[in-house]
Amino acid sequence: MKDDENAVNAYMIRLELIDEPGELLRSLRPISENGANLLSIFHERGSVTPRGHIPVEVDLEATESQYEAIVADLQNGGINVIQAGEERYSESLVCVLSGHIVDTDLSDTLSQIQDGSNATVTDLSLSAPQGTRNTSSARLRLAVEEGGVSETLETIRGIADAKDLHLIEPLTRGEL
Amino acid sequence: MRLAIVGAGVVGRAVAELAVDRGHEVVAVADSSSAVVADGTDGRDAGVDPDAVVARKAKRGIVGNDEPADALAADYDALVEATPTTLGDAEPGFSHVRTALERDRHAVLANKGPVAERFGDLRSLVDDSDGEIRFEATVGGAMPVLSTIADHGPAHVTAVRGVLNGTANFILSRMAAEGLDYEHVLAEAQDLGVAEADPSFDVDGTDAALKCVILANVLSFGAADDPADAREFTLDDADIEGIRNVAGSALDLASEDGLTVRLIGEVGDDSARVAPRLVKRDSPLSVSGTTNAVRIETASAGTLTVSGRGAGGPETASAVLMDLNRLP
Numbered sequence: 001m002k003d004d005e006n007a008v009n010a011y012m013i014r015l016e017l018i019d020e021p022g023e024l025l026r027s028l029r030p031i032s033e034n035g036a037n038l039l040s041i042f043h044e045r046g047s048v049t050p051r052g053h054i055p056v057e058v059d060l061e062a063t064e065s066q067y068e069a070i071v072a073d074l075q076n077g078g079i080n081v082i083q084a085g086e087e088r089y090s091e092s093l094v095c096v097l098s099g100h101i102v103d104t105d106l107s108d109t110l111s112q113i114q115d116g117s118n119a120t121v122t123d124l125s126l127s128a129p130q131g132t133r134n135t136s137s138a139r140l141r142l143a144v145e146e147g148g149v150s151e152t153l154e155t156i157r158g159i160a161d162a163k164d165l166h167l168i169e170p171l172t173r174g175e176l
Numbered sequence: 177m178r179l180a181i182v183g184a185g186v187v188g189r190a191v192a193e194l195a196v197d198r199g200h201e202v203v204a205v206a207d208s209s210s211a212v213v214a215d216g217t218d219g220r221d222a223g224v225d226p227d228a229v230v231a232r233k234a235k236r237g238i239v240g241n242d243e244p245a246d247a248l249a250a251d252y253d254a255l256v257e258a259t260p261t262t263l264g265d266a267e268p269g270f271s272h273v274r275t276a277l278e279r280d281r282h283a284v285l286a287n288k289g290p291v292a293e294r295f296g297d298l299r300s301l302v303d304d305s306d307g308e309i310r311f312e313a314t315v316g317g318a319m320p321v322l323s324t325i326a327d328h329g330p331a332h333v334t335a336v337r338g339v340l341n342g343t344a345n346f347i348l349s350r351m352a353a354e355g356l357d358y359e360h361v362l363a364e365a366q367d368l369g370v371a372e373a374d375p376s377f378d379v380d381g382t383d384a385a386l387k388c389v390i391l392a393n394v395l396s397f398g399a400a401d402d403p404a405d406a407r408e409f410t411l412d413d414a415d416i417e418g419i420r421n422v423a424g425s426a427l428d429l430a431s432e433d434g435l436t437v438r439l440i441g442e443v444g445d446d447s448a449r450v451a452p453r454l455v456k457r458d459s460p461l462s463v464s465g466t467t468n469a470v471r472i473e474t475a476s477a478g479t480l481t482v483s484g485r486g487a488g489g490p491e492t493a494s495a496v497l498m499d500l501n502r503l504p
Contacts, residue, residue, distance in 0.1 A: 050434050094454055096430060096437075098423040125432060127425035137425035139433060166421040168430075170454040171337065171440055171461070 010039065011060055011067050014083040015074070016053035016123070023079075027056065030073035036062035051125070053080065082122050083143055091144045093119070093152060093172070099165040102132035109159060110140075116155040118145040177500055180204040180250050182272050183258030184229065184239050187286045187313070190489035191256050191496050192226035198497060205229050205239050206247035208259070208268075212240025213250045248275045254282040254503060256496055257290070261386065263411060266290040273298065273309065280306035284499040286313040286492055292386040295393040296408040303403075310499035315387045316340060318491035319484040321470050322394060323498065328474050330398020335444030335473040340387045342466030342486045343371045343378035344419050344439040348452070349464045352427045352436050358420060370466060380418035381439060381450040382411070388441040388448040389414050395443065409448055417451040430454055436462055444473070 017023040024043060031038050042057040049055060062070065074081050083092070097109070110121050119142040128136035144152050149172050160167040177200050181188050184207035192202050201223040204213045212232075214224045229239050248255070255276035259269050266289030273290055276283040278301070285291060290298055291311050302309055315321045316338070325333050339345050343365065350361045362379070365371035377383050392409040400406035419439050430436050438461055440453040455461050460481045463469045468486030473479050485491040 050432050094433060094435065096426045096454065098421065098426045125429050127429050129425055129428075135423050135425065137423050137429050139426075139429035141433075166423070166426075168422065168426055168437055168452050168454055170435075171442075171459075 006063055008037075008061050008063055009067070011062060012083075013058045013060070013071065013074070013081060015056045015058065016049055016080040016082055017056055019048070019052060019054055024056065026077065027074065027079050028058070030070045030077070031058070031060055031062075034062070034066045034069045034073065036060045036066045036070060055082075080123055082141075091146055091149055092122075093142045093144050093149055094139065094170050095142075095153070095156060096137055096139050096168040097156075097160060097165045098135060098137040098168070099163070101126065101136045101138045101165065102128070104163040104165065106138065109163065109165075112159050113140070113142070113152075113156055116159070117152040118148045119143065119152045119155075177201070177253045177503070178203045178251065179254055179256055179500070180206070180247050180252035180276075181256045181258060182206045182244070182247060183256075183260070183287070184233055185258065185260065186489040187492045187496075188256070188258040189226065189230055189233075190493035191258060191286070192224070192229060194490065194493045194497055195500070196223070196226055200500065202226065203252050204242075204247035204250035206242075206244040207233070207239050208244065210238035210240055211242040211244045211247040213242045213246050248272060252276075252281060254284055254500060256284050256286070258286040258496070261288040261292075263289060263293060266293045270294055270297070274301055277301040277305040277307045277309070282307045282503050283309045284313075284496050284503075285309065285311040286496055288314045288383075288386045288390060291393065292389045293410050295390075295397065295410075296403075296406075299397060299403055308503060310502060311390070312499045313492045313495035315390050316468050316470055316482070317484070317486040317488065318494050319468060319470060319482045319486065320495075320498070321391075321472070321482055323502070324472055324480060324482060325391075325394060325398070328472070328477060328480075330395045332475045332477075333395055333472055334475055335442070336391050336395070336470060337440055337442045337444075337461065337473075338470030339438050339461055339463055339468050340384040340441045340450075340470070340486065341378050341381075341439060342468060343375065344381070344384065345463060345468070346370050346466045347379065348419060348422065348427075348437055348439060351422070351424060352431060353464075355424060355428065357424045358422060379420055381416045382418075384439060384441045385411060385414040385416045385448065385450045388443050388450055391441075391443045392448040396446075407446060414448040414450060416449075419452050422452050431457070434458075438462060 039059040123141035125139040269287040270290040273283040397406040469483035
């Protein structure tokens with residue numbers, strides 16, 4: 001049992017960093033602080049996401065508990081973890097919710113999605129051109145366990161129905 | 177080929193004009209209250225003169241001095257059914273087609289009603305007739321969607337997804353491009369004549385859903401060894417959501433992520449569904465304006481994409497002419 005706990009595995013973590021000085025260093029600190037071994041960093045500065053973020057891929061060696069602590073520290077530090085691990089979160093899903101996003105407790109909506117499916121919300125954008133009292137929209141990006149897209153969408157559909165939000169689903173099958 | 181054209185609206189008239197141009201003979205034209213059946217006195221040796229029909233319709237509101245039933249009884253090889261789409265019992269279009277088939281004549285439909293709402297009944301009539309039916313014009317206007325499926329074999333088509341309504345696509349693509357709200361763009365579309373005064377058939381997804389139902393029937397009956405085992409679809413079997421609730425802010429957020437929203441009809445897995453969906457901005461389905469686009473997913477030929485004009489008189493008539501060429 002003790003052997004398993006101390007077994008070292010290779011993990012990959014994909015991040016999206018804000019284009020500000022010190023962000024890369026800040027994103028790597030949890031790795032050393034948790035005693036993991038950094039294998040490689042792929043940091044393509046020229047390539048930016050549509051929102052101006054910089055994608056970074058980090059390979060590391062760690063025990064499972066070290067790895068989990070690293071991901072938690074990154075998320076608590078406000079760093080966008082797009083994908084983590086090998087098997088978990090292998091599929092990505094985008095959807096848009098419209099309606100009274102804020103008045104229907106956005107935070108509760110996100111918690112319900114994560115609690116009701118094998119998915120984690122990795123990114124959130126909000127647009128409320130007329131203020132949050134009027135119709136606003138939220139774009140959610142979720143990392144979903146392999147094969148869990150249909151189930152996750154089913155969960156979100158139910159939550160949207162209950163909160164009277166309009167859900168726009170992605171065209172997931174075939175090519176988006 | 178000798179044709180009887182039932183329905184003298186934009187499509188019926190365009191079929192009459194194109195058919196004569198392409199060497200067919202129009203022996204009868206009918207609208208809901210009148211008809212003209214060729215008797216050699218219509219300014220030509222034989223056949224109905226389409227220009228004379230259009231002139232009479234404009235001037236006197238009738239296509240000729242005969243009764244609609246006379247057109248159905250005329251001596252034609254193929255009946256072109258181009259009356260407006262009706263739901264439920266799909267009448268009077270269904271009876272027009274039945275009359276042709278019972279007389280062992282072919283029928284080509286531009287009217288979606290009979291193929292969407294009574295596909296099984298039509299199949300039974302075809303089984304008992306020497307005539308055949310074709311209905312390319314009912315799905316995607318000028319685009320060769322049904323003929324592509326027929327060529328590959330419905331059993332080898334795994335799914336069909338596409339933009340099947342030009343009005344809804346015009347509205348969504350204008351909303352995305354200009355950052356305007358639904359109501360604003362709808363009013364603009366109505367001014368341009370792209371949307372009807374009552375746009376519900378288009379913006380609520382009904383029109384796209386009828387096309388999906390037709391596709392679902394074609395795939396279901398085409399793949400079944402015995403038609404009795406095939407699942408028949410009607411509009412009630414489709415899961416339909418329109419575009420009225422698509423917020424401008426939703427399109428903005430989609431755009432920031434390289435995506436956009438299109439009203440997509442989806443057929444496959446024994447289901448038919450229409451809903452606004454997120455698609456990549458560079459997807460073949462992310463067409464602009466009133467253009468339609470359809471992706472046909474096949475078992476062995478990969479995915480085929482067809483795009484083009486999904487509505488309009490000459491465009492829809494072209495599909496009818498294609499069907500006529502494919503009749504035996």
